[in-house]
Amino acid sequence: MAKTDTKSDTARGSRTPRRTTPSAASRGSRRAGNAKTETPYHHGALREALLQAAERVLERDGLAGLTLRAVAREAGVSHAAPTHHFGDLTGLLSELAAVGFRQFNAAMASACDTATTPLARALARPKAYVAYAQAHPGMYGIMFRTERLDYSRPSLHEAAEASFAGLANAVGMMRQEQISGDALTLNQGAAIARAWSMVHGFTTLLLDGRLEDILGRLPEGTTAERLLEAMLTVPVTTKLPA
Amino acid sequence: MAKTDTKSDTARGSRTPRRTTPSAASRGSRRAGNAKTETPYHHGALREALLQAAERVLERDGLAGLTLRAVAREAGVSHAAPTHHFGDLTGLLSELAAVGFRQFNAAMASACDTATTPLARALARPKAYVAYAQAHPGMYGIMFRTERLDYSRPSLHEAAEASFAGLANAVGMMRQEQISGDALTLNQGAAIARAWSMVHGFTTLLLDGRLEDILGRLPEGTTAERLLEAMLTVPVTTKLPA
DNA sequence: TATCTGATCTTTACGATGTAAAGATAGGGA
DNA sequence: TCCCTATCTTTACATCGTAAAGATCAGATA
Numbered sequence: 001m002a003k004t005d006t007k008s009d010t011a012r013g014s015r016t017p018r019r020t021t022p023s024a025a026s027r028g029s030r031r032a033g034n035a036k037t038e039t040p041y042h043h044g045a046l047r048e049a050l051l052q053a054a055e056r057v058l059e060r061d062g063l064a065g066l067t068l069r070a071v072a073r074e075a076g077v078s079h080a081a082p083t084h085h086f087g088d089l090t091g092l093l094s095e096l097a098a099v100g101f102r103q104f105n106a107a108m109a110s111a112c113d114t115a116t117t118p119l120a121r122a123l124a125r126p127k128a129y130v131a132y133a134q135a136h137p138g139m140y141g142i143m144f145r146t147e148r149l150d151y152s153r154p155s156l157h158e159a160a161e162a163s164f165a166g167l168a169n170a171v172g173m174m175r176q177e178q179i180s181g182d183a184l185t186l187n188q189g190a191a192i193a194r195a196w197s198m199v200h201g202f203t204t205l206l207l208d209g210r211l212e213d214i215l216g217r218l219p220e221g222t223t224a225e226r227l228l229e230a231m232l233t234v235p236v237t238t239k240l241p242a
Numbered sequence: 243m244a245k246t247d248t249k250s251d252t253a254r255g256s257r258t259p260r261r262t263t264p265s266a267a268s269r270g271s272r273r274a275g276n277a278k279t280e281t282p283y284h285h286g287a288l289r290e291a292l293l294q295a296a297e298r299v300l301e302r303d304g305l306a307g308l309t310l311r312a313v314a315r316e317a318g319v320s321h322a323a324p325t326h327h328f329g330d331l332t333g334l335l336s337e338l339a340a341v342g343f344r345q346f347n348a349a350m351a352s353a354c355d356t357a358t359t360p361l362a363r364a365l366a367r368p369k370a371y372v373a374y375a376q377a378h379p380g381m382y383g384i385m386f387r388t389e390r391l392d393y394s395r396p397s398l399h400e401a402a403e404a405s406f407a408g409l410a411n412a413v414g415m416m417r418q419e420q421i422s423g424d425a426l427t428l429n430q431g432a433a434i435a436r437a438w439s440m441v442h443g444f445t446t447l448l449l450d451g452r453l454e455d456i457l458g459r460l461p462e463g464t465t466a467e468r469l470l471e472a473m474l475t476v477p478v479t480t481k482l483p484a
Numbered sequence: 485t486a487t488c489t490g491a492t493c494t495t496t497a498c499g500a501t502g503t504a505a506a507g508a509t510a511g512g513g514a
Numbered sequence: 515t516c517c518c519t520a521t522c523t524t525t526a527c528a529t530c531g532t533a534a535a536g537a538t539c540a541g542a543t544a
Contacts (some may be wrong), residue, residue, distance in 0.1 A: 187472065
């Protein structure tokens with residue numbers, strides 16, 4: 001009696017094979033020679049396995065399904081195992097967001113490299129930004145859903161900082177100025193804030209489905225990417241009325 | 243024994259007076275003449291009371307503290323009472339978001355009215371937008387945290403739609419065009435998307451503390467409002483490099 | 485006027501979640 | 515060989531959302 005947890009959290013030996021990456025291999029233990037990989041007590045690389053499991057859960061069940069216990073289930077360990085590696089839910093989400101930022105930065109960097117013409121180079125970054133968010137909406141959601149993130153964690157702080165630096169740098173190149181690290185003029189700050197706000201705002205609204213209304217009223221078959229392009233290239237016409 | 247809920251949810255008669263708005267007054271019931279307002283079984287205007295309680299909880303404890311049970315506690319009713327009026331948590335959040343959108347729309351409308359010069363009129367709306375979000379970060383968070391909202395609810399759909407219409411209209415006036423309801427050119431769509439993305443993105447980044455970095459590097463004492471203004475007025479200088 | 489009905493609110497119950505604390509299990513140095 | 519410590523599991527508890535059944539009351543009906 002007194003079974004508090006009804007749903008089998010651990011599922012020891014009843015689920016997916018677990019330990020998809022034995023990797024390190026230095027762990028045959030005394031049970032070497034035993035063909036049935038019987039889920040050893042010590043995982044060996046649980047931390048990474050949990051992060052990968054978390055990413056899988058996020059893509060499969062969305063943000064709402066991303067719980068500590070769900071991740072533990074997906075990795076095939078007990079529900080309290082993640083706590084030891086990440087402290088709490090905030091810890092896990094923060095580390096996962098760091099992973100996301102690194103993927104994100106890599107995607108933008110590679111997009112910039114493949115661009116040839118100046119115009120393409122200017123548009124490559126924003127397009128890659130939105131493309132990443134569309135391809136990984138869950139990840140993007142975590143990265144910019146600050147309320148449950150701990151930016152004092154070095155890995156997250158660092159990865160997010162790199163993302164910002166890349167953006168500021170790109171804006172600087174666009175203006176053919178050197179952006180000095182520590183001081184900004186109002187115009188420089190405004191340019192950076194504009195670029196970031198525009199792309200981030202567009203992405204957020206797009207993922208939240210708030211642009212459907214606009215997209216539906218545009219000429220037949222206009223994609224979000226096309227709208228973004230127009231938004232960034234078409235000159236602003238502000239004839240202030242008398 | 244078998245007390246599942248330990249924390250006193252109801253707190254009948256041990257908490258704040260409850261029924262801060264007897265309003266309707268047509269409810270003395272047979273117990274009329276009883277001086278001690280002993281929390282009648284039927285509240286009379288629970289729905290509105292719950293929404294106000296929710297707003298209070300949101301401002302006091304933030305988004306994380308806004309739970310069905312917390313709202314019920316704040317209103318001094320049983321934890322299951324809100325369900326009857328809103329169905330589930332999504333229902334309550336959606337109705338609360340609708341309240342927020344109405345406040346939001348009213349704030350923007352009044353800001354536009356008080357502006358005199360054309361430039362001021364052009365900036366009034368974005369400024370009011372950001373100002374509302376800064377004054378009511380919790381509300382803004384709910385309004386644009388789509389994952390837990392049900393836009394099929396008429397009140398929410400309507401209030402949010404009005405917000406969008408106001409924006410589109412403002413952009414149209416800026417371009418001295420009539421925005422026809424059902425069709426948009428690419429340039430018109432781009433202009434609307436740009437305005438909305440810029441203001442929404444700026445607000446989101448500001449509330450998430452992601453602009454602190456920029457603001458700290460700007461000339462001493464530059465406020466977020468000033469940065470917004472610069473972002474919206476300073477011409478875009480994009481000298482594409484060869 | 486007495487009764488009935490439906491809306492409103494409370495009680496009780498259940499599964500799920502985050503988190504803390506204590507126990508089990510090895511890997512690696514003494 | 516033995517023990518220490520990091521790693522993982524068990525157990526426990528408070529809280530949350532939600533469903534279902536019971537209590538209460540206002541107003542319609544007879």
